Amino acid sequence: MTTRRQLLTAIGMMGGTAALYQAMTTMGHASETQYKGAPDLSGARSGASVLVLGSGLAGMLAAYELSKAGYKVRILEYQNRAGGRNWSLYGGDTYTELGGATQKVGFAQGHYLNPGPWRIPHHHRTLLHYCKAFGVALEPFIQFNHSGYVHNADAFGGKPVRYREAAADFEGNVAELLGKAIDQKALDAQLTSEDKDKLKEALRGWGMLDQDMKYKANLFSAEHRGYDRPPGGGVDGAPIASQPFPFRDVVSSQIWKNMAFFMNHEMQTTMFQPVGGMGMIGKAFARQVQTMITFNAKVTKIHQDKAGVTVTYADTASGSVTEATSDYCVCAIPLGVLNQIENNLAPAKKSAIAAVPYSNSVKIGLQMARRFWETDDYIYGGHSFTSQDIALISYPNYHLFEDGPGVLLGAFASGAGAYRLAGMTPEQRIEAALAQGSVFHPGTYRKEFQTGASVAWSRVPWTMGCCARWNEETRKTHYQELVKVDDRVVLAGEHASYVGCWMEGALLSSLDAISRLHKRALEA
Amino acid sequence: MKTRAAFLILLALSAPAFAQGGDTPGASTNKARPPVTSEQVYQQVCQACHMADARGGKGAAMIPALAKNPKLEEPGYPIGMILQGRGAMPPLTDLLKPAQIATVVTYVRTHFGNSYKKPVTEADVKMMMGQ
Incomplete structure (x- = not known):
């Protein structure tokens, strides 16, 4: 018998990594991100230069990978600190x-x-x-x-309750109600009698119902919602059950919103944080590209023509104005700020930049x-x-x-x-x-x-907002125009992704942007 | 009022339905009382960006001042901004009802060194919304 690993290896040899990735996705693996590994930036022309605008994660990743590939890279940063919104x-x-x-x-x-x-x-x-x-x-x-506590002004007399209590009561009551619907033959059109038995068993086990399919104060429900007296040792070791809340309060508390929140793909455990603060990530990225960054540089104009890209910037302390030139530009400035910077980007790109609120x-x-x-x-x-x-x-x-x-x-x-x-x-x-x-x-x-x-x-002086807020309409009209390489300039950042407002979106956008910019550079 | 021109622009827009995205607090059950008076609307919404003194701010880019702003003479301009947003500023129609928009526009046009006396009505706002 062929093992799955052998099969994947065979597919990998025949169709290359893309086919392997596709096959793994189909089989339920590797489906949670679009990350495909390091970008292929091979064959960069020696001496080709790139200006990166903004030293948030998107800008710094672009600088790191492009410089590794042989490009001459320089970063302009408005603040006196790298990292952007990655910050502690x-x-x-x-x-x-x-x-x-x-x-x-x-x-x-x-x-x-x-x-x-x-x-x-x-x-x-x-x-x-x-x-x-x-x-x-x-x-x-x-x-x-x-x-943790859940507090809703409209429920439980405005008193906070523990998440476990409200969530257990929501599930228990829903299970009991669904059980009633089954017993009252409301679901006979949908379920065979065998299905009904299986589902009732599930509702009992999931909702902590008793043998009569009731959600009540007893040691079943207490296993989920907690005890008035928890199990202990010795004489008073026997636990005492707790009393479920009135179901009306449970519904009014909208505990389902908190429960549903934890079901979101982005919110599912396990989650991580850097030791010492989120800003450690920005600092680590900055160590890789430190020598390339000019701080306190406020970009005032982006101009491109046949010869290259010219970016005008003012030193935020002295006010002195300088022009920097390059062959290409990765612009990782948040859209609300970029929208106010003079530029000669394509009209459709300008419209896209202006269309996304924060x-x-x-x-x-x-x-x-x-x-x-x-x-x-x-x-x-x-x-x-x-x-x-x-x-x-x-x-x-x-x-x-x-x-x-x-x-x-x-x-x-x-x-x-x-x-x-x-x-x-x-x-x-x-x-x-x-x-x-x-x-x-x-x-x-x-x-x-x-x-x-x-x-x-x-x-916040350097973003004037938190994150780009796309909707279905603006995605349809403007997204492709926003991410498209415009001659020598490409945009990068969480705003140029479908993983908006996450660092992952900034990085995926950056890798995609520099891959396309590199292709454009090779064609020049 | 040049609200008709703005009205035509607004007709072309569909109601903004913002998809929830990114990291969120996790409940969206805010039960705080919404602002009622013009001053409350200004303080609880506009002031977040335009500042308590309506002078805006300047950093990598700028938030325009509402104080002593001649563009406010034409009421369709501030109404349109609130309904449509501009750049980083989102449309505020998911937060403010037409009556709240009317009252705060009237407030801003008669405070902070502006004195455009004629009040803006809920009907003006609704007309620009195509209602």
Whole structure:
């Protein structure tokens, strides 16, 4: 008998790696990313030059791979720091947002806030590949914690409940209802009597129903939702079951939204984070391309013609204006910024650049004197969700069990909540985060608070927004125009991908962009 | 009002249905009360980018000032911006109802060094939305 490995090897020999990849995909392997390994940039002409605009992950990866292939590469960066949205704020850092508000970050040594990306799906293989290649140590990001709280102003009298309780009650009640529907012959048209028996067995086991197909306070349901008195030792070892919530409250809590959230492909465990803060990735990339970067360079004009590309930039400190020239250009500037830079790109490309608005988002880090969520609430990492503007608080996945302080994420707001928080002063944001977060930890939250920092992405001077927000219509009209090589210029970044707002999207976009630019260069 | 021209532009647009994408907080159950008065709308939405003093900001690119802005004389201009967005600014129709848009446009046109007295009505906004 031919083993699958032998079969794959045979296909690989006959049809090359593309066929092998295709076959593996069909058989259910390797289907979670479009990453195909290092780009083929062989045969670059010696002396051919590339200007890379922006030293976020997309720009730095382009620079790294193109320079490895033999191109002469130079990067222009607006900030005095490489990494772009891959960024961590540490104690001692200073951050000034648009409008001039300046924050001095006061976190203790080793603690941080990740204003942008903060968790990495296990199937974002491009990012994982380069993390390994560039020596970024990763640790688990605790994504799913059944002990986290869920708070909805419209349910449970506005009191937070544990995720495990609400989720178990939702599933238990749905199982019971479906069982009733079967018994009342509502599903006879769809199911044979054998199917019905199998499904009822499944509902009992999944929903923790008793022999009468009821979801009740007993030791079955307690296995999912928790106990009033957990199993113990000795005299009082016997557990006592807990009482399920009224189903009306469970439905009103919209716990299904949180449950469905964890089912999303991008949100499924295992997830990772770099040891020491997300910014470690940007720093590791920067080490590879350090000598190529010109910092504090504000691009003011991009011009291409038969002879090459000319990029005009101003030094942000002195204001002195310089022109840089190259044969080609990889532009990894966020679209909202690029839209305001004078250029002679093709009209369809300009329309595409102008057509994509950016999301807002606000993150707030709060340092607490002690890790009370661990010691008092038995919460180790993960999230507590709320219907207030802050949307969630997320507990740190590092330094667990330590006696010292911990920095938790006090807000990850989006939409209306993020606009509201962004419009505040940094001090007002902290106050709002403390007031809202106290719903989960009344009594301790304010008492243990020491210092905080916030980043409102709509006021970040170098992006003026969080991420590109495509919709079906703009994808159809503008996406291909946006990613197309325009003579000597190609765009790269999360905005030029279908993995929008993830670092993986920035990297996949970059690899694809430089592969096509290289092909164009060879044809010249 | 040159709202008719803007209206024709808007007719060509389909309602923006933004696909949820990227990293998200995970619940989207926000129950906070939406802003009602003109000042609330300004503070809770516009101010996130245009600032409390409406002077905007300048970094790698700029967020335009609404303060002392002669473009506000034509009410169709700010209404159109809110309905359609521009560049990084998204359309705000998923957040604001026509009455909220009318009240905040009136507010901005009569504050921050602007004095275009004639109020903008909900009907003006609805007309530009093709309703």
